Amino acid sequence: MSTHPLLAASAGSLSGVVVLDLSRVLAGPYAAQTLADLGATVIKVENPADPDVARGFPPYLRDSSGSSAEEFSAYYGQYNRGKLGLGLDLRADEGKQVLKDLVARADVLVENFRPGTMTRLGLGYEVLAEVNPRLVYLAISGYGQTGSRSRRPAFDNTAQAAGGLWSMNGYPDQPPVRVGVTIGDLSATLFGVIGTLAALRHAERTGQGQLVDVAQVDSIMAMTETAVVEYTVDGTVARPAGNAHAWVRPYxxxxxxxxxxxxxxxxxxxxxxxxxxxxxxxxxxxxxxxxxxxxxxxxxxxxxxxxxxxxxxxxxxxxxxxxxxxxxxxxxxxxDIGEVVDDPGTAERDMVVEADYGDLGTLRMFGQPIKLGATPALPARRANRLGEHADVVLTGVAGYDTDHVAGLRERGVVV
Incomplete structure (x- = not known):
């Protein structure tokens, strides 16, 4: 890999690991962001005509001087920090080849499209595994890559509903209440990172990559604590209990x-x-x-x-x-969250970090909860603009010369 400063090996635990992040919104981007925090080189690959929709999510950093109308999504910034940006048209044959050339030199690919999407593009796991047998391919989806429900569209609320959690949350004798954060995405993120690290360990030892299939619905079901065994052992169906525990008291x-x-x-x-x-x-x-x-x-x-x-x-x-x-x-x-952010204990744990966005100001966001003694995480970094690092990525990772990159850009394959 090139010695360009943006591609230089970090001091993190995942230094030298190259991740291609094709995912959008939350579950996939957060998984890739966690790998970036831990030292991996993560390349955010977006469709130039349809970039990550999270770029439009509030709240926004804005130019306080009023000299420009530029704004940047803090939501996007929090979940894509520390990544390099590449705009790539995967519908074009040249774009597909660019991705394959990057895959050949990568260790991990992350995507959270509906199952079948990458296969229809001619870029499914089987194809990419031929390009790079060591590739760890993390696919996060609503219902997983297999089963009769796999092609169904899904959001976080889908997982909360289908995984049983929604029915358990709220107060007795009232309609159930969704968990107030996107726990379907967030739980899939955590299981996705765990699966990826396990698969990376195997690939490093044997040279064999694999598909890591993580479903939001499965992840939610695995977060329902004792509800499954209460049903299978006693036939008890968990119901909303408000702020009380089902049987632990006082709690x-x-x-x-x-x-x-x-x-x-x-x-x-x-x-x-x-x-x-x-x-x-x-x-x-x-x-x-x-x-x-x-x-x-x-x-x-x-x-x-x-x-x-x-x-x-x-x-x-x-x-x-x-x-x-x-x-x-x-x-x-x-x-409340304001009290949490301002609590001295939060600062003691480095759980609010800052990234400099120049004229747009400073973004304060949550830090990295994984504290490693010898190889600390690197969360205090800004996120990429669309296509910001195309030249660095294509020359330093794919090995293209500058004329090749210029041609791809002229033909609209790369931004």
């Missing part, structure tokens, strides 16, 4: 003087410590509340345990409660 939100806190002092050890901290040590030994199994009983909980806990919290603020008990028992203030 929910409680009101306090200035908001709400989560309290989870349900084990015997934590319950005793809580009773002592809040000045009711007798409740730790009272016959009805002395054991975890007794406190789990719904009737005992509602009649004896919950009123006691509410009494502990009623006259205290969130900060006072955390100061009193937060280091001893699981007691945490429910914070």
């Amino acid at each position: 929910e939100l409680f009101d306090c003087k200035d908001g709400k806190v989560f309290f989870g002092g349900y084990t015997d050890k934590l319950w005793r410590a809580s009773c002592e901290l809040f000045g009711t040590p007798e409740a730790a030994d009272a016959p009805e509340t002395s054991t975890m199994r007794r406190r789990f009983d719904p009737e005992v909980y509602e009649r004896r345990v919950k009123p006691l806990v509410l009494g502990w919290f009623a006259g205290r603020t969130r900060a006072e409660l955390e100061e009193l008990a937060g280091d001893v028992v699981p007691l945490t203030a429910v914070r």
